Structures are given as C-alpha cells and as structure tokens.
Amino acid sequence: MGITILVQINACLQDEGNLLQAQPGELSYQGLGNGLGADPFLASVKPHYTCGVNFASSNAKTHNATITLDKSSGEELFAFPLLVQVEQYQHFKEDVGRKAEYGDASLPSIEDILDGLYLIEIRHNDYTSFASLYPEYDVEANVNMTITSMKTSLKTLHESGAIHIIVMNLLPMGCAPSILGAQNPPFEEKDEYGCFYPMNDVVDFHNRRLEGLLQDLSIEFPLANWSLFDINSIFTDAIQHPEHYSCCGAGGGELNFDWNILCGQSGYINGTLTRAWRCDDPSSYIFWDSLHSAESFAEVIANGFLIGRYVTTF
Numbered sequence: 464m465g466i467t468i469l470v471q472i473n474a475c476l477q478d479e480g481n482l483l484q485a486q487p488g489e490l491s492y493q494g495l496g497n498g499l500g501a502d503p504f505l506a507s508v509k510p511h512y513t514c515g516v517n518f519a520s521s522n523a524k525t526h527n528a529t530i531t532l533d534k535s536s537g538e539e540l541f542a543f544p545l546l547v548q549v550e551q552y553q554h555f556k557e558d559v560g561r562k563a564e565y566g567d568a569s570l571p572s573i574e575d576i577l578d579g580l581y582l583i584e585i586r587h588n589d590y591t592s593f594a595s596l597y598p599e600y601d602v603e604a605n606v607n608m609t610i611t612s613m614k615t616s617l618k619t620l621h622e623s624g625a626i627h628i629i630v631m632n633l634l635p636m637g638c639a640p641s642i643l644g645a646q647n648p649p650f651e652e653k654d655e656y657g658c659f660y661p662m663n664d665v666v667d668f669h670n671r672r673l674e675g676l677l678q679d680l681s682i683e684f685p686l687a688n689w690s691l692f693d694i695n696s697i698f699t700d701a702i703q704h705p706e707h708y709s710c711c712g713a714g715g716g717e718l719n720f721d722w723n724i725l726c727g728q729s730g731y732i733n734g735t736l737t738r739a740w741r742c743d744d745p746s747s748y749i750f751w752d753s754l755h756s757a758e759s760f761a762e763v764i765a766n767g768f769l770i771g772r773y774v775t776t777f
Contacts, residue, residue, distance in 0.1 A: 693774070713732065
C-alpha cells in the first residue's frame with residue numbers, strides 16, 4: 464500500500480497549522496502541510512482528514528514549555544510543544560479507531576494513518592533566545608536538551624505506529640531578519656553574506672546532532688524509515704543570491720524589520736506612526752515576515768521536499 468496521507472507535527476514555521484495567536488496579515492500562504500491537504504487538528508469548521516492531519520502549533524518548542532511572552536504586545540502565547548503534539552496524534556488515532564465502525568467519511572482509515580508520511584519541524588523556537596543571551600548562551604547544554612527532547616518524542620511517535628518519519632533540520636537562523644534585527648551584530652560577527660555567524664554556528668551544531676540522532680534511531684528501530692529533510696541547504700542557496708529579504712515588515716532598509724512592529728502591527732519609528740504591511744510583490748522575497756518564508760519560496764521548499772532532492776534516508 465502506498466502512502467496516502469500526511470501527518471505534520473511542527474511549530475508553523477513552514478505551515479500555519481493550528482495558529483492560536485495569528486495577527487492580521489501574519490501568514491499569507493498555504494504551507495507544506497495545509498497545501499497538501501492536511502487539515503489542522505483543531506479545525507472547528509468541517510475538518511476533513513482523509514488527506515492528512517496537521518498538529519502544528521504557533522510558537523511551539525521541543526521542550527515542555529507551553530507559554531511564551533510576545534515581546535511586542537506583552538501577551539502570553541500558548542503553544543503545544545513537541546511531545547504534546549505527539550500525544551494529540553495518539554488521541555486522534557484512538558478517535559479514528561473508535562469511529563471506524565460508523566464509516567465517517569471525514570476520517571482516514573487506521574491503515575492509512577499508520578502508513579502515512581510523518582513530517583516533523585519544531586526546533587527553531589528552542590534557539591530564538593540565543594540573540595538576546597549571546598555570548599553567555601550555553602550552546603552545548605541547550606542543544607543537548609533539545610536533541611534529548613526530540614529523541615523522546617520521536618521514539619514515542621514510532622512506538623505509537625509511525626513508520627515513515629521525516630525530520631527537518633534547522634534553517635540558517637542567523638540570516639533571518641528577526642535575528643539580525645534583534646541582534647544588530649557588528650561587522651566582525653557577520654559572514655560574507657551579512658548573516659550573524661555565531662547563530663548559524665549553533666544551527667550547524669544542532670543539525671549535526673540531529674543527523675546523528677536519526678542515524679541512532681535507524682539502528683535502534685530498523686523497521687522504520689528515518690529521513691532528514693535538509694531545508695537548511697534550500698535557504699542557504701537562496702540567501703546567498705537574494706533579491707529581497709522580508710516582505711511584510713516595517714523600517715525599510717535591507718531587512719525591512721523592526722522588532723517592535725511585527726507584520727500586521729502598527730507603531731512609531733522616529734516619531735512617525737508606521738504600519739508593518741505586505742510588500743507589492745511577495746514573490747520576489749525569501750521571507751514573508753521576519754522569519755516565515757513567502758508563499759513563492761514556500762513552493763520552492765515544497766518542491767525540494769516532494770522531488771526528494773534534499774531528503775536523506777538513514
């Protein structure tokens with residue numbers, strides 16, 4: 464039997480999923496999961512899960528911290544960390560089993576769920592504090608904690624029946640407008656492409672550890688298919704030859720980013736009331752806002768995933 468559904472567990476970096484605190488104009492694209500028909504798990508209006516289910520939660524972390532503070536608004540943001548999303552998947556699978564006898568047309572079969580493709584992307588929020596804590600940030604301790612949490616959740620996911628599991632690595636966060644705008648690094652801490660290289664060193668360390676984790680899991684659980692989706696290389700290729708950075712932002716300049724006026728918000732810059740809104744041509748930008756990819760670039764990412772060019776199986 465071939466793969467017929469997609470199960471997505473992530474932090475909405477590449478997919479809006481179950482956004483709990485969306486701002487006007489914040490995300491304009493159908494991400495990889497929703498674009499392929501994986502309806503959000505928390506959808507309240509006629510969800511249809513025969514093509515897949517999306518557990519993505521805005522601002523989610525790998526660790527079991529479910530509340531973060533929005534710096535611009537002061538509001539608390541509630542998110543479902545990785546293990547909670549895995550538990551939601553377990554509940555969903557149990558619910559499908561209970562309703563199977565009723566022939567619910569909005570649900571996949573248990574067989575389709577177990578043979579589905581599981582796409583995991585949830586780690587970038589675990590490292591966003593690096594810019595504010597640098598250089599005191601304990602890189603090794605934080606990467607170890609993140610990888611350990613991922614190992615626990617991935618093992619639980621597989622033990623719950625998942626077989627085809629693909630995990631995304633980290634994109635080069637040191638090149639993101641949000642990191643560059645928040646850190647404003649001096650020239651000596653930028654690489655030849657203007658990226659904050661200490662942040663990208665953390666990313667590279669995490670990605671090496673993630674690759675090692677997947678190799679270990681493939682040995683421990685050889686009946687599962689453990690794969691890595693190298694989204695880092697896709698972003699790196701684009702960043703080294705960019706047209707523009709962020710479409711929806713404020714402040715102008717190369718980054719078009721101000722930490723106090725995020726996409727969809729209003730605020731004052733040099734005494735002038737400014738609204739962070741979309742650009743005229745989002746298709747010429749890598750980032751939609753300060754971190755999420757624009758719709759046209761999300762299509763590049765999806766194509767890289769679907770054709771398998773950036774996917775490695777261990």
